[in-house]
Amino acid sequence: MANSAKELIEEHAVIMKVIAALRKQADALSYGKRVPGTQLKETLDLLREFADECHHVKEEKVLFPALAGIPQQKKAVDAFLEEHARGREHLGVMTDTLYGTCAGNSVTIDRFAENADDYCALLTKHIQKENAIFAKVGEMFPDKENERMERAYAKVEKEELGEGKHEKFVQRAEKLAASVEEP
Ligand SMILES: [Fe+2]
Ligand SMILES: [Fe+2]
Numbered sequence: 001m002a003n004s005a006k007e008l009i010e011e012h013a014v015i016m017k018v019i020a021a022l023r024k025q026a027d028a029l030s031y032g033k034r035v036p037g038t039q040l041k042e043t044l045d046l047l048r049e050f051a052d053e054c055h056h057v058k059e060e061k062v063l064f065p066a067l068a069g070i071p072q073q074k075k076a077v078d079a080f081l082e083e084h085a086r087g088r089e090h091l092g093v094m095t096d097t098l099y100g101t102c103a104g105n106s107v108t109i110d111r112f113a114e115n116a117d118d119y120c121a122l123l124t125k126h127i128q129k130e131n132a133i134f135a136k137v138g139e140m141f142p143d144k145e146n147e148r149m150e151r152a153y154a155k156v157e158k159e160e161l162g163e164g165k166h167e168k169f170v171q172r173a174e175k176l177a178a179s180v181e182e183p
Pocket of ligand 2: 008
């Protein structure tokens with residue numbers, strides 16, 4: 001059986017493209033440059049709808065409960081969950097400060113940029129740590145369990161995103177990455 005976590009590792013690559021875009025946007029804002037509001041909104045929408053509401057839910061509902069049953073992995077799973085919670089907090093602040101940031105309010109821009117920086121650093125490390133563990137999921141679990149997890153991911157995706165949406169998200173992330181200018 002192939003590694004059922006392969007699709008999560010592939011999603012990490014997509015999320016990293018959005019994170020790279022957010023980092024450039026945050027740098028541009030810190031340098032006093034304007035970033036188009038529609039572009040900032042698209043970044044936050046992708047992070048919320050794809051990274052948080054789909055990818056993180058697959059991990060939280062399917063893979064993490066399975067991993068937590070392995071005593072050596074319990075600590076890593078606890079850390080991952082705590083990092084998801086912190087990521088949601090940063091995303092919440094960015095969402096709350098989006099309007100003021102687009103309006104050019106300097107205090108709000110600083111707050112947005114600071115949270116964007118923290119979010120990028122947090123998620124980059126988080127994904128590196130997850131990839132190291134996820135790469136071994138094929139060997140950690142019997143074939144039957146890997147197959148069950150694959151089916152469960154498909155179910156989450158259907159419920160959270162809707163059928164056929166995954167490819168659209170990948171395209172949107174690529175379009176965003178291509179459109180964000182160097183700060
Ligand atoms: Fe995660
Ligand atoms: Fe992840």
